[in-house]
Amino acid sequence: MEHGVAAACPLDSALKPGSLAPDFRLAHPRNASLSLSDLRGQPVVLAFYPPGWDPSRGEQIAQYNKILTQLPNLHAELMDFAVDGDWYDLRFAREQMRLPFLANPAPQAEIARLYGAEGCEALFVIDSEGRIQWSYRAPIGVPPRAEELVEALRSIAPPLREQIVPAQASRMTLTRRDFIAATLATAFALTLGARAAQAEPEAAKIGAKPMATAPASAGGDTMPITLNVNGAAHDLAIDPRATLLDALRERIGMTGSKKGCDHGQCGACTVLADGRRVLSCLSLAVAQQGKAITTIEGLAQGETLHPMQQAFLSHDGFQCGYCTPGQIMSAVGLLTEPVGPEDADVRENMSGNICRCGAYPNIVAAIQDVRKANTNAPV
Ligand code: FES
Ligand code: FES
Known part of the structure; x- marks a missing residue:
């Protein structure tokens, strides 16, 4: 929009859906004649x-x-x-x-x-x-x-x-x-x-359904998938629309990953997929087949807490605890990423994890402790 030209946005337009889009020449760097x-x-x-x-x-x-x-x-x-x-x-x-x-x-x-x-x-x-x-x-x-x-x-x-x-x-x-x-x-x-x-x-000729209307499985609205969560395989018949978060919480019964916003904005649902941080509320369960999913339930080795869990405890890195599983999973993922050494680097790389209780200073201290001790236990 050109500023300074006080053109008001018209309330109606002749260009309704179905109209032919008016043609114009593109300012294409490699093809000046493209329209x-x-x-x-x-x-x-x-x-x-x-x-x-x-x-x-x-x-x-x-x-x-x-x-x-x-x-x-x-x-x-x-x-x-x-x-x-x-x-x-x-x-x-x-x-x-x-x-x-x-x-x-x-x-x-x-x-x-x-x-x-x-x-x-x-x-x-x-x-x-x-x-x-x-x-x-x-x-x-x-x-x-x-x-x-x-x-x-x-x-x-x-x-x-x-x-x-x-x-x-x-x-x-x-x-x-x-x-x-x-x-x-x-x-x-x-x-x-x-x-x-x-x-x-073509599909009609052979009695098949077109792609967009094909059922997900012979069973109707579900499709069979296998999720590998914390080292165990889980066979599920799942609605293809289901998010990984809902599959974990509602189908597998692992409720450690939290549903905070369900919109990818709070980080409470963070899990690891093949070691990388993933917002499970924005990720389709069907797309996670073949990956090693790690949730907060899979961090401890028996009675021994993961160093990051222990550090959060030692530093009081939480108050109500609702964001904590996501914070810890995100922090574990961060250990294998190229992140600078300063507190500010940690803050920036943890900025997708929101804490309503404002436990940020202690969270950063916990993460820095683990990084400095180089005790990034494999997950
Ligand atoms: S619940 Fe996934 S980011 Fe908030
Ligand atoms: S500890 Fe309460 S939201 Fe983070």
Whole structure:
């Protein structure tokens, strides 16, 4: 948006879902003649927002996965992504994809006018045929409406309509940057939806169901998985939407990992997967097969506490204790990461673990004790 131009965000726009997206030339560094219409055949995300959007990679991945857990039939979990100019390279647990994400395309004001987005923060998901599948516009500074995103997911993935209920939408609180990141997840859903539609005629010939509506297992809504938790294999028939946290707490009965926010914001649910810190509330259980999951229950060796557990006790690194399992698991994960020697380094690398009781000084002291004693017992 050009500042100083007091264009008000129009309340209505001629560009409704289903409209052909107006074409424009992209300012592409390697291909000056590239236009939006040249990108037909794949979804495109077009965004207009003020400068200063700079979410961390972790924040974005967490938000993608929060959205993707609402699309259970996709069985998708974003592992990583890279940005290459206007393209996002997304690496999911089962496949990779490359999506154009055109943010504030130049000449910005002119294109914003074409899209009725002057004075707005606006997002458009354009489908592979060049039609606007979904759009969102709001005056700059107005908080995003998560319900609209969920509504878009419901319209883009019709088989999922019954599975995304209004209560879920009302629980979703999205920051603006989360909202933009989540739009990419919507584009991903759109891609799979298109693939499923193409597959449908072929599938119908042989009596099979298309990908997006295929049952997770012969048993209906569940699929069989094996989770390796604290060295023991657990065979489960599980709803593919289930998070690792719910699988641990509700199905395996390990309630040491806590559900604080269920939104990836507090760290109370932290566990280790192959030794790396994972927020189990944002991680699908089905995506954790084959990994060695370690929870707080698996740290002690018989009666002998893990050095980190002992240090938390010795330093009074807790008050109510609710955040403590997550703090300890995160601290154990930190021991094998390249973290600087200072207290400030520990504070920064533990910043994803919130303590409502404010036990932070003692937590840092406990972690530093273990680091200095070099007693990072293997987990
Ligand atoms: S419960 Fe997972 S981060 Fe809060
Ligand atoms: S000890 Fe109470 S929340 Fe951390």
